[in-house]
Amino acid sequence: MYLFHIPILLILNHSACSHRTPASEASNNFTPEHIQKNYKMVWNDEFDGESIDTGKWNFRAEGTVRYFATVDRKTIGVDGKGYVHILVTRDEIGNYYVGQLGTQGKFETCFGYFECRAKMNRSIGPHVSFWLQSPDIAKTGDPQINGTEIDVFEYHRKTPDVVHHNLHWDGYGADHKTTGMQVPWPGIEEGFHTFGLEWNKNEYVFYVDGKETWRTTTAVSHRKQYLILSTELTGFGGNPSEGTFPDTVTFDYVRVYKPLH
Numbered sequence: 001m002y003l004f005h006i007p008i009l010l011i012l013n014h015s016a017c018s019h020r021t022p023a024s025e026a027s028n029n030f031t032p033e034h035i036q037k038n039y040k041m042v043w044n045d046e047f048d049g050e051s052i053d054t055g056k057w058n059f060r061a062e063g064t065v066r067y068f069a070t071v072d073r074k075t076i077g078v079d080g081k082g083y084v085h086i087l088v089t090r091d092e093i094g095n096y097y098v099g100q101l102g103t104q105g106k107f108e109t110c111f112g113y114f115e116c117r118a119k120m121n122r123s124i125g126p127h128v129s130f131w132l133q134s135p136d137i138a139k140t141g142d143p144q145i146n147g148t149e150i151d152v153f154e155y156h157r158k159t160p161d162v163v164h165h166n167l168h169w170d171g172y173g174a175d176h177k178t179t180g181m182q183v184p185w186p187g188i189e190e191g192f193h194t195f196g197l198e199w200n201k202n203e204y205v206f207y208v209d210g211k212e213t214w215r216t217t218t219a220v221s222h223r224k225q226y227l228i229l230s231t232e233l234t235g236f237g238g239n240p241s242e243g244t245f246p247d248t249v250t251f252d253y254v255r256v257y258k259p260l261h
Contacts, residue, residue: 029210030117030193030194030196030207030209030210031113031115031194031196031210032113032196032198032207032210032212035113035196035198035257038259038260038261039112039113039257039258039259039260040257040258040260041255041256041257042109042112042256042257042258043056043107043109043255043256044253044254044255044256045057045253045254046082046252046253047078047082047083047084047251047252047253048082049078049080050078050079050080051078052076052078052084052101055106056103056106056107057101057102057103057106058101058102058103058104058105058106059073059076059099059100059101060100060101060102060104060228060230061100061102066098066232066233066234067232067233067234067235068096068233068234068235068240069088069096069097069098069232069233069240070095070096070097070098071097071098071099071100072097072098072099073099074097075087075088075089075097075098075099075231076099076101082252083250083251083252084101084229084250084251085248085249085250085251086098086099086100086101086128086229086230086231086248086249086251087099087231087246087247087248088121088123088125088126088231088233088243088245088246088247088248089245089246090240090243090245090246096233096240096245098126098230098231098232098233099230099231100228100229100230100231101228101229101230102133102226102227102228102229103226103227103228104133104135104226105226106226107226107227107256108135108224108225108226109224109225109256109258110221110222110223110224110225111199111200111201111258112198112199112256112257112258112259113196113197113198113199113256113257113258114130114132114152114196114197114199114227114254114255114256114257115194115195115196115197115207115254115255115256115257116130116152116153116194116195116229116251116252116253116254116255117192117193117194117195117251117252117253118130118153118192118193118195118249118250118251118252119191119192119193119249119250119252120155120188120189120193120249121155121156121157121231121247121248121249122157122189122244122247122248123157123243123244123245123247124156124157124158124237124238124239124242124243125156125157125233125237125238125239125240125241125242125243125245125247126156126157126231126232126233126237126240126243126247127154127155127156127231127232127234127236127237128154128155128156128230128231128232128249129151129152129153129154129155129228129229129230129232130151130152130153130195130227130228130229130251130254131149131150131151131152131154131227131228131230132149132150132152132197132199132225132226132227132228133147133149133150133225133226133228134146134147134148134149134221134223134225135147135225135226136223137149137168137169137171137172138171138172139171140170140171140175141170143169143170143219143220143221144220144221144222144223145222145223146169146170146221146223147169147221147223147225148167148168148169148219148220148221148225149166149167149168149169150167150197150199150204150221150225151164151165151166151167151168151180152165152195152196152197152206153165153195153206153208154166154236155188155249156236156237156238157189157237157238158236158237158238159182160188160189161184161185161186161187161188161189162182162183162184162185162188163182163183163185163188163195163208163213164180164181164182164183165180165181165183165206165213165214166178166179166180167179167180167204167216167218167219169219169221177219179216179218179219181206181213181214183208183213183214185208185209188208192250192252193208193209194207194208194209194210195207195208196208196210199220199221201220201222202217202220203215203216203217203220204216204218204220227254227256229249229251229254231247231248231249
């Protein structure tokens with residue numbers, strides 16, 4: 001994910017889910033009502049097994065060095081209790097490792113509602129995220145054709161009560177463009193929270209705990225894209241030398257919905 005400073009939007013009078021609920025009991029209380037009524041679930045992973053379902057996910061970008069860390073599948077594990085944990089680790093000689101799961105080549109889609117429930121990391125240094133990526137993100141010209149990186153949420157401990165929504169398009173070079181929103185959300189650092197994206201041909205609508213947090217018509221992709229869950233160590237979340245490791249983000253589920261009609 002590309003890094004950029006973005007505006008702040010203040011959301012008032014919201015409630016946050018701050019208690020840990022077993023995955024088997026997780027409700028859709030924070031799924032927007034119109035999604036519950038007018039959409040159907042077409043893809044999901046509740047992480048109910050004891051290992052990653054490789055029919056749904058790839059261990060993404062293995063062995064690549066991303067800023068301060070190397071991507072390694074050993075940072076990812078399902079605990080048998082309905083959760084997947086993606087860690088940031090540091091070994092005895094100071095090497096850092098992060099993890100990424102992606103659905104490229106297994107599940108790619110265009111438009112719909114995308115939701116996860118997750119518990120944030122605790123240490124300065126990493127940032128964690130749920131995002132959609134285009135296989136053609138490196139191409140420039142028209143994001144409707146080439147796609148857009150859509151960061152449903154990003155979180156880090158430099159701003160512990162803020163959720164980040166970001167868009168990136170036209171590659172990551174000289175033509176790169178970006179926009180986004182920082183949403184203050186007191187209590188986000190505690191317990192589990194729900195993050196959603198409603199994506200149609202005209203706009204993106206972002207949600208936190210069932211509340212709309214950002215709506216934009218910028219760089220709307222009409223291209224099939226894939227899902228990513230990740231930890232990163234890029235400096236966006238602060239200086240890794242100040243962090244405490246291992247650190248982890250925990251995902252309860254990922255679900256994708258499509259309109260009934």
